[in-house]
Amino acid sequence: MAMFSPAIFITTAGFFHNSAVHVALAIGGSAAVVSAIVGVFTVLRAQSFAGHALADISSAGGSAALLFGLPPLVGFLAMAMLAAGGMEVVGARQIRERDLVSGVVLGAGLGLTALFLYLDISMTTASNAANMVMFGSMFTIAPETMIPALWVAVLALVMCVLLYRPLLLIAIDPDLATIRGLNVRLIGLLYLLTLSIAVALSAMTIGAILSTALLIGPAAAAIRWSCRPGPAIIIASVIAISATWGGIFLAYDSFYWTRNHGWPVSFFIVTIIFLAYLASGRTTALARLRRAITA
Amino acid sequence: MLSNFMINTWTVASLVAITAGLVGFFTVIRGASFAAHTIPLSTFPGAAAAVLLGVNQVLGLIVAASLSVIGINALSRRGQPDVATAMTLVMMLGLGTLCLSQISQYSQQVYALLFGQVFGISQASITPIAVIDIFAAGALLMLFRPLLLSSLSTDLLQARYLTATRLNLAFLIILALASAVALPVVGALLVFSLMVGPASAARNITSRPVLAMGLTVLISLFTVWTAIVLSYVTNWPVGFFVGGFGAIAYSAGRGALRIRRWKPSPIS
Amino acid sequence: MLTVDSLSVGFPGNQVLQDVNFHLPQGSFCGLIGTNGSGKTTLLRTILGLVTPDKGKIETGVGGIGYVPQKIQLDPFMPLRARDVVALGIDGHHLGVPLPSPSRRRAVDSMLAEVGATEFANRRVGDLSGGQQQRIMIAHALVRGPRLLLLDEPLANLDIRSVAEVIALLHKLVVEQKITVLLSAHDMNPLLPVMNQIVYLAHGRSVSGAVEEVVRSSVLSSLYGYHIDVIQVHGRVLVVAAVGAEARTTEMAHEPVHVTSIP
Numbered sequence: 080m081a082m083f084s085p086a087i088f089i090t091t092a093g094f095f096h097n098s099a100v101h102v103a104l105a106i107g108g109s110a111a112v113v114s115a116i117v118g119v120f121t122v123l124r125a126q127s128f129a130g131h132a133l134a135d136i137s138s139a140g141g142s143a144a145l146l147f148g149l150p151p152l153v154g155f156l157a158m159a160m161l162a163a164g165g166m167e168v169v170g171a172r173q174i175r176e177r178d179l180v181s182g183v184v185l186g187a188g189l190g191l192t193a194l195f196l197y198l199d200i201s202m203t204t205a206s207n208a209a210n211m212v213m214f215g216s217m218f219t220i221a222p223e224t225m226i227p228a229l230w231v232a233v234l235a236l237v238m239c240v241l242l243y244r245p246l247l248l249i250a251i252d253p254d255l256a257t258i259r260g261l262n263v264r265l266i267g268l269l270y271l272l273t274l275s276i277a278v279a280l281s282a283m284t285i286g287a288i289l290s291t292a293l294l295i296g297p298a299a300a301a302i303r304w305s306c307r308p309g310p311a312i313i314i315a316s317v318i319a320i321s322a323t324w325g326g327i328f329l330a331y332d333s334f335y336w337t338r339n340h341g342w343p344v345s346f347f348i349v350t351i352i353f354l355a356y357l358a359s360g361r362t363t364a365l366a367r368l369r370r371a372i373t374a
Numbered sequence: 375m376l377s378n379f380m381i382n383t384w385t386v387a388s389l390v391a392i393t394a395g396l397v398g399f400f401t402v403i404r405g406a407s408f409a410a411h412t413i414p415l416s417t418f419p420g421a422a423a424a425v426l427l428g429v430n431q432v433l434g435l436i437v438a439a440s441l442s443v444i445g446i447n448a449l450s451r452r453g454q455p456d457v458a459t460a461m462t463l464v465m466m467l468g469l470g471t472l473c474l475s476q477i478s479q480y481s482q483q484v485y486a487l488l489f490g491q492v493f494g495i496s497q498a499s500i501t502p503i504a505v506i507d508i509f510a511a512g513a514l515l516m517l518f519r520p521l522l523l524s525s526l527s528t529d530l531l532q533a534r535y536l537t538a539t540r541l542n543l544a545f546l547i548i549l550a551l552a553s554a555v556a557l558p559v560v561g562a563l564l565v566f567s568l569m570v571g572p573a574s575a576a577r578n579i580t581s582r583p584v585l586a587m588g589l590t591v592l593i594s595l596f597t598v599w600t601a602i603v604l605s606y607v608t609n610w611p612v613g614f615f616v617g618g619f620g621a622i623a624y625s626a627g628r629g630a631l632r633i634r635r636w637k638p639s640p641i642s
Numbered sequence: 643m644l645t646v647d648s649l650s651v652g653f654p655g656n657q658v659l660q661d662v663n664f665h666l667p668q669g670s671f672c673g674l675i676g677t678n679g680s681g682k683t684t685l686l687r688t689i690l691g692l693v694t695p696d697k698g699k700i701e702t703g704v705g706g707i708g709y710v711p712q713k714i715q716l717d718p719f720m721p722l723r724a725r726d727v728v729a730l731g732i733d734g735h736h737l738g739v740p741l742p743s744p745s746r747r748r749a750v751d752s753m754l755a756e757v758g759a760t761e762f763a764n765r766r767v768g769d770l771s772g773g774q775q776q777r778i779m780i781a782h783a784l785v786r787g788p789r790l791l792l793l794d795e796p797l798a799n800l801d802i803r804s805v806a807e808v809i810a811l812l813h814k815l816v817v818e819q820k821i822t823v824l825l826s827a828h829d830m831n832p833l834l835p836v837m838n839q840i841v842y843l844a845h846g847r848s849v850s851g852a853v854e855e856v857v858r859s860s861v862l863s864s865l866y867g868y869h870i871d872v873i874q875v876h877g878r879v880l881v882v883a884a885v886g887a888e889a890r891t892t893e894m895a896h897e898p899v900h901v902t903s904i905p
Contacts (some may be wrong), residue, residue, distance in 0.1 A: 126456075128456055154597045175405030175717055178405060179407050180567065183570060183574060189563040189564060191614065192489075192612040193611040193613035193614045194610055194613075196487075210474070240642065245591065280478045288467055291460050295461065298461075310423050315453075327588065341475075342472055343475045345468060345471050346471050349468030350465070352464070362451050403720055403721070487769060490682070516737040516738055518740070519733060519734050519737070520734065520737070522726075522734070523734035523735070526722075529690075577719055578719060581766040582721065
């Protein structure tokens with residue numbers, strides 16, 4: 080593919096013919112969309128910490144999967160769902176207490192991660208386990224993971240569509256939702272399970288402790304740009320996909336401009352998302368300024 | 375287990391446990407769990423950067439800890455605090471990934487920084503840890519009453535020099551210092567377990583604030599000591615036991631509270 | 643006493659208070675009435691010095707200000723007894739861990755007795771009922787002996803009985819200790835029997851004076867932009883909004899006054 084100018088675009092040659100890149104684009108893209116959509120509800124519900132905690136805890140599953148030779152997706156997903164169930168069982172409505180419960184479950188989950196990673200490193204050949212599980216392994220995802228990962232992503236999207244209105248209503252006022260006949264706890268649990276899928280997908284691609292970036296960043300930026308949930312979801316998805324694909328492209332490219340010492344995909348994705356978040360702050364500041372001038 | 379070599383471990387682990395307990399007490403009553411998780415975790419890139427640039431590790435940790443406090447503080451002014459915290463965390467971790475990828479032999483180091491390396495602490499590292507820990511603990515005890523008061527309502531702080539924003543910043547700085555020194559010992563991810571587990575149990579055992587704080591420190595010391603012994607015996611990572619005890623302590627605390635509330639008349 | 647003189651407060655793009663004036667002599671029981679968003683909390687926070695005014699002067703006399711903030715959601719897990727909250731009112735801004743002190747203990751005990759909270763002094767504050775928590779917060783505000791007490795919506799979220807109890811407590815403090823009380827509320831009815839001054843905020847502007855002067859159908863209707871009746875039942879005055887579409891008119895303000903009799 081002939082690219083117009085700067086040096087960084089020169090090496091695009093092999094990009095679209097590399098099967099590892101295909102897998103990364105497909106799984107990364109689906110992880111991005113699911114995370115962005117679930118993320119909008121996460122930010123509205125002020126549950127960033129729970130989202131982050133589930134992502135971190137899913138690393139216990141990822142490291143256990145390595146130990147027992149299971150597909151990583153199964154490990155990440157099972158552990159995230161288990162933790163989501165755990166948080167729901169303890170059940171706390173106050174944000175402060177809910178954060179503490181997330182924290183305690185997180186602590187226990189990370190303890191397990193520590194154990195499994197220790198066993199991975201000492202008992203298997205996966206000496207790079209800590210790095211793979213915690214910081215992602217976008218280019219080393221097995222191609223056969225792609226189809227199940229896409230199905231899981233579709234399931235999460237269907238859940239989002241079904242839960243769209245109840246979640247918005249609950250975000251406005253849980254009591255109001257109860258009066259309207261919604262089972263707030265059940266919906267909370269379903270939401271946490273959807274959240275588990277989102278974080279498991281992105282944990283597999285950009286790493287357990289970084290998947291928070293895909294979950295919170297695009298959503299937080301989008302909510303500042305649009306105050307309506309529908310457009311916010313679309314903007315968030317666009318930011319997430321651009322960041323992920325852009326990150327994959329830059330990481331692939333960086334092999335050439337850093338002389339085969341490529342920079343990690345996760346770094347690029349996080350940086351793009353962070354910049355989008357900062358830029359969104361600027362537009363609201365601008366809007367406020369404009370209002371102040373016209374007022 | 376009580377050899378010369380282990381004495382450093384016991385000393386440093388106890389210092390870390392005391393400070394983490396004190397910080398944890400305020401973390402829990404102020405509802406600052408996310409910040410308490412974020413600051414240690416986003417401090418860890420500092421260690422990686424220090425290796426890469428060839429500077430002192432403690433310096434790297436403290437710089438990274440300060441950056442994360444500044445990040446949380448600056449971003450919170452413009453949006454939801456939990457989002458600000460999350461964004462600071464991921465950006466710091468993103469930088470950390472970059473630094474790590476540039477260090478050739480890193481997997482073992484990543485593991486140690488994330489999950490701790492209690493055994494094999496050198497004599498020389500005790501002094502800086504002790505100095506910073508004592509400073510952090512002293513600062514917290516000085517701020518005991520204002521911190522307690524502002525956790526009821528920030529509007530209750532009427533003194534001019536101690537505004538709610540400044541007090542919160544001071545708390546984050548103390549948290550950052552405590553995290554920076556605890557990190558090489560118990561690891562970025564589990565500093566946090568040590569901060570929330572013991573305090574969440576202690577606050578349900580007693581209603582007296584000073585007593586609850588003391589109990590937190592005791593539970594924290596007990597957790598660390600038991601975890602070291604178990605880790606020594608089984609060879610499993612310390613973090614596994616610290617995290618597990620955190621969850622047990624929390625559940626025990628909830629149980630204790632339920633029993634207290636069952637009594638027909640309150641204890642006076 | 644409290645004097646507020648041509649006070650204006652605004653945030654960028656939002657003028658909250660405009661030229662607010664009133665004077666409360668020592669020992670007044672004053673209701674600060676207004677709808678949500680009318681600037682009640684901002685006014686109280688400005689008097690406390692937490693917000694800097696754009697214009698105007700505030701004089702609070704000597705003796706400091708006690709403050710009960712809006713709707714404190716006390717964490718049921720917070721390790722804090724009722725008496726600890728009151729003790730924080732004495733020295734909460736001091737540095738260091740509190741050491742046992744007999745004089746502080748005496749001060750706390752007498753304050754707890756004053757607000758009728760002795761029986762639940764040693765209970766966890768998060769376990770107390772809304773009315774009990776409000777008494778503790780009043781004790782917290784008064785324990786340093788201020789001459790002026792500000793309360794932000796202390797009656798919101800309380801049941802009818804707790805409302806009556808909190809009002810009776812405040813009334814007792816005004817009568818016995820000549821404390822000036824300024825209390826914000828969106829519903830003035832429970833306060834009508836005890837308050838002697840009223841400050842009414844609407845759209846950033848204020849009307850103030852003795853209750854008899856302000857609680858009139860004509861004054862209230864023009865403030866609300868909606869027809870308001872002032873009626874008398876069993877010797878008590880009640881303020882009610884009129885029903886029906888024809889009430890929604892500002893011209894109503896010029897109609898004759900219906901009932902203006904205050905016990």
